Amino acid sequence: MISEKEILKKVLKIELRARFLAQQLFTGKYASSFKGKGIEFSEVRPYAPGDDVRSIDWNITARMNAPYIKEFTEERQLSVVFMLDIGASMHFGTSEKMKREYATEVASLLAWTSARNGDKAGLILFSSGIEKYIPPRKGRFHIMRIIREMLYAEPTARASDIQGALEFASRVFGKKSIIFVFSDFFTLDDARKLRILSSKHDVIGLRVRDRSEVTLPECGMVRIKDSVSARRCFADFSSRASRKIFSQRLSAEERMLDSLFNSAGCDLLKLSTGDDYVPPLLNLFRTRSRRR
Known part of the structure; x- marks a missing residue:
């Protein structure tokens, strides 16, 4: 079991990088990208x-x-809410970071950037239900608590109910807020709850995938496990037919996800754990600034 000292060390490491990037690159761009109340x-x-x-x-x-x-x-002052999927599929990674840890780093950067603009930060963790809700507040220790919970809060279920989490956010937040939703979105198949939430709030989806979920590795016969059902089977990743099926399904899934977010009027940023998240975030801010 990880010690309290190790937890604090990890939280401080993420906080230090996030505060540096927020100060050097993001503060002005954030203010021009997100409208006040x-x-x-x-x-x-x-x-x-x-x-x-x-x-x-x-x-x-x-x-x-x-x-x-x-x-x-x-x-100017806004509430910025981070919704993080902590279902089993987010506890996956073939690079140096799990998807959940990668999402936490991105959220930490956004939290510190919003704090430098006087905004409050809040958190919703969800799996098949709402695991934790932290109302928006200000302050360094508040943000550090958010980082800690994003990294280490234990889910009570393996599955992810994104629709239920979106509905919860619609009920909890009355005043207009900026809501960042972090997930791999494997279970999002309907835009209605997303559309309801975005009618009152500025909602941005951040789709986090592992590189192997975007590009199939060439490694022959592999025993794989479904992160939600825990079922195991063998798959031949070197088979041309298998790779073609994977590519077709991925393309169809990408088109559906794009369509869901477009129909709800929400921005969607696609991130991979093997890549630097700073350039795509800056590009998102620039795109939003041009639309204002």
Whole structure:
């Protein structure tokens, strides 16, 4: 069993890298990628060359006999929620990291980036049911607790009920939040719950797969185990027919997942445990900034 000292060491290691990346690369891009809760009136001031004429307050302009404009500021503080699938299929990895650990590193970076913008962070862990819910709050120790739970919370079931987790999030969060959903999405086959959640919140899916789940390794006859049912069987990974079937099923699955997220109006970022997550995250932020 892992010791408390080892747990703290792991959490601090992830925290250190996340805080560095948040400070160096992500803070400004995050603020321009995710909208605040709304726009509120700030002040009226004299018009200056270059100001948008659509902002002129004509009532005050008439009274003062000089052009004045209204200024508005964005209400910035948001709740950022991390939903992590901790079902058995996320406890898999052929590279140096399990999918769950990789997802935790990405979430830690996003948590520290949001914290630097004054946002609160919360957590939902789920398998076949809701395993843990931590309401959004601020503070370093709060984020460290989130990292710890993402890494080490023990699931009570092997299966994953993504639909149930999405429904729980819809019930719990009233005000608009940013919701990052981390999963391999093997069990997502319907967009209705995703669509309901995204009608109130900004939902981003982060599909995490192991490299071997995306590209079949050439290693001959292998004994494999289903992570959810625990059934075992043999598969010939060197067989041309097997590789063709795998490729066809993967392509069909990718198209279905893209279609589900598109129909729900949500962004989907596809990540692989063998790859650096920084470039695709930066690309996601740039894409969202251009859409604002």
